[in-house]
Amino acid sequence: MSYSDNSGSLCTVCGAGETGLFVIKELVRHGFTVTAVDLDPEALKRAADLGESIGTVQGNCLTDSILNKSALIDARALFCVLPDDRSNVFLSLSAIRINPELEIYSVASDISAERKLKLVGTRRTVNQDTAEGFRISNEMIRPNVAKFLDRIVFAREKTEGYLSIEISMGCPSAGWTLKKLQLHGKTGVVIIAVRRRDDSYVYSPSGDFRLSEDDNLICFGTEDDREAIKDLLWSSKRETTDRWRKLRNILGK
Template identity: 30%
Template sequence: MHLSLKRLLTTVVFFVTTCALVAGVYTAHGWDWADAVYMVVITIFGVGYGEVRPVDTLLLRTVTMMLIVVSYGCVIYIAGGFVQMVMEGEINRALSRRRMTRGIDELAGHTILCGYGRAGRILAAELKRAGASFVVVDQDEQKLNDAESQGMLILEGNAIEEDVLDKAGVRRAKVLATVLPDDAANVFITLTAREMNETIEIIARAEHPSTEKKLLRSGANRVVLPAVIGGQRMAQLITRPGAEALLASEEGVDALQHEIERIGLRIEELSVTPGSPLDGHTVGDIDLKGNRGFLIVAVRRPGGEAVIDPPGDCVLAAGDTVIVLGHTGELPQLARRYTAAKEILYRGARARVSD
């Protein structure tokens, strides 16, 4: 497109310059400027009018013939270049749309990320690092190009619209995260997604604390308030809270995560789902195997209560979250065992676990 436009502009400049030079030659031979311009115009378009003044010298006739040849060639080239540029633009847009949606139709159990701003970029980078499958939905073509250059699947459109979410595979998706800076847009996206998929987990961003209740009523499973998390994080850095305060909430786990990653450790959360082999059993029944082992740091109850350093006879129930500490290089294997492979080791026996 840029090359075609450059060639087109170069031709236009050459054409205008030629017309000006020919008009200048007429003027130099005693013609009025208006007569010279009029002669150039009727010569270019070949309307068949008579000559304004006699073209009786060899120089004037040569210049007139040169104007006829050059002008017709330039007009044809400009018209062809314009058509080519339009066609290239349409073809590029069609290919771009096809490239954006390539691979989305084959996804299942993936994450839909609505918004690729500051928060969206961080979230997308973390999902990519974790090896999760996801689709970035945004209206900004430049942002989508940046996401595509990072090897991410992209879809251009407004996530509020049902057809856009449908193209992103919302009916087959496992999680939808809407991280737009506009609370109203996040509410509408949450409503639309919940209506299209009753089982999808929706994580929504809220700029104002008052929006949290609206998002939860709209169908969001979790609401994240960046301002609140930032304030809590700063308070933790000042007061250095104990482990119980950190592990009692997901935000606290995230804060602790950043601290321990500096020494090569990482925290993983294992959810206890209804009917899973962990449901109704004790912490001591879990067999977590690794080269250097894993440490069960806490068990977080659904109400937010955290059992720090749970004893072996601590009974697990559906809705609980087991917080495990281990080396960064080994935890992905543990995560795959519990999520990707859908199974764990229970008393040395391999059992199937639902998501």
């Protein structure tokens, strides 16, 4: 979560086209140090104008010599915004060989390219058509949701917004239903979804939803809300009742 500490604030952006420039601008705004790589010196000049913390490397980023120059070994993330899928896949593969820890974000023009990029080890792919299409339809039928999400995702200070609270091993609330926990009644927080162990989501869980270990409760709220929920989940009172439940289970068997 803490993206602002210096150790992990180095990013490399390959391709300084329109999208690349926008990515650089956003990254600089959020305090990252960016290295831009492109063939075109004009584009690099435009990129360098965006901020002081931008280094530039001119050359073909599909060659290893240029990649080595572009501070990939120390970088936290690489953004592949080259115009064609093949180059992006190739770039991802060569980058991951230089630095296996690298988080790679790439654009893709269709689903098959996305699949290949995922296979290569890309952390996140963005389909251009889908991104654009959803933006347009959101702008059209739910403009405020788009605004809301932009605000949550791009907030500088992360004191409010998306919360994900894990029910870790040994949490006494595991096995309880939401209704019995009185999560909404006591904390006032609305659980909008639960992420299960297998990364699937249950949206708008009902009161009868039974929590289990490794579930993640998802809600929107402030840090105070997070603390309140954590307190509730781990409250000692529950522990005794939980013990009773275990005892009952044993007796039942």
